[in-house]
Structures are given as structure tokens and as C-alpha cells.
Amino acid sequence: MTSIPREPFRRITVMQGETRVSDDPEVVMTTILGSCISACFFDPFAKVGGLNHFLLAEPGHGGTDAASMQRYGVYAMEVLINAMLALGAARASLRARIYGGASMHDGLRDIGAANAAFARRFLKDERIMLVGEDVGGHDAKRVEFRPTLGLARCRTAAERTIVAYRPRMPSSPVSTGDVEFF
Numbered sequence: 001m002t003s004i005p006r007e008p009f010r011r012i013t014v015m016q017g018e019t020r021v022s023d024d025p026e027v028v029m030t031t032i033l034g035s036c037i038s039a040c041f042f043d044p045f046a047k048v049g050g051l052n053h054f055l056l057a058e059p060g061h062g063g064t065d066a067a068s069m070q071r072y073g074v075y076a077m078e079v080l081i082n083a084m085l086a087l088g089a090a091r092a093s094l095r096a097r098i099y100g101g102a103s104m105h106d107g108l109r110d111i112g113a114a115n116a117a118f119a120r121r122f123l124k125d126e127r128i129m130l131v132g133e134d135v136g137g138h139d140a141k142r143v144e145f146r147p148t149l150g151l152a153r154c155r156t157a158a159e160r161t162i163v164a165y166r167p168r169m170p171s172s173p174v175s176t177g178d179v180e181f182f
Helices: 073-086 111-125
Strands: 010-013 019-022 027-033 037-043 048-052 095-100 129-135 140-146 151-158 174-176 179-181
Touching: 019 027, 019 073, 027 037, 027 048, 037 073, 037 111, 037 140, 048 073, 048 140, 073 111, 095 111, 095 140, 095 151, 111 129
Parallel strands: 010 027, 095 129
Antiparallel strands: 019 048, 027 140, 037 048, 037 095, 140 151, 174 179
């Protein structure tokens, strides 16, 4: 009787608006990013790490409810820090890596660059050492993070094809009975 080999790692997928932390050496956290940012925090001494995935840096001037706050970096970063401290990490030992922040749509506001700038500013203001990053570009990224070791791998998820859209207009209106198409 042959046994099925056991995969050495337990994968946890982190979706937009989520934060996960772990002190389990068999955990690998994964996420896929476009203009969003994921911050991977780890404490090399406590062997604790975590990953968040946020859509926008900060809410606008309108009111936001508690459920929508999960989309914002200002909230996601604090949740990640607090969850790590609850697992025994020391704030002074935290290290960070940031990923994502792609410019996914030509001609529109570069949300990815704003998200990356927010993440860098937050880390600087909170005195958390940034030890690695892969932000910007035009392609989606797939991140795998080993939280207890602080190791991360970031790969391009798919090549982006830029398609210029030009509506085709017929040279003359087409008429059929009482309905005119143009």
C-alpha cells in the first residue's frame, strides 16, 4: 500500500481586505495583487509573521462604516501590527516587505503608486524597517510568504496586454424600415 505524500506546507490565501498572522512554521500565506498592496511583517526573534491585503491607502472625506475600513491600508496595517503583538512579536523587532502597487489601467489615476507611497510612509512613521519590496510596474503579482521565517517570493501572475479601444463608426447610417441604426 502506497501513501499519498503530504504537502509540507499549509497554504492560507489572503483575500482583499483580509489580514492573517501565524507562528506555525508549516504555513505559507499567498495572495494575488494588482494595484493593491500587501505588507508582509515578521519578527525574526519571536518567529511570528503576517500578511495583509489592502485596496486603497486611506478613506476619502466621506463617512465609512467598520466593514468598509478593511479595504484601507491605514486600518490593515494597524490590524496586522496588533495581531502580531498578540502572538508575541515585539514592535521594535518588526521587519516588513511590501508588494503590489501596479499601474493596471493606462490613462487613469495611478492608485498603485499612491498605495505604495502610503505603505512606505506608514513604515517610516512607525519605525518599522522595510527590508524588501517589489512594487509598481504594470503586471499583477503573486506573493508567497513564509511568516515564521520572513521569506517571500513575488512573481508576475500574468502578462498584461494593453489593448487600445477605438470604437468603429460606420461611414454612413444604415436604415431598415422605420428604425435607423447609426
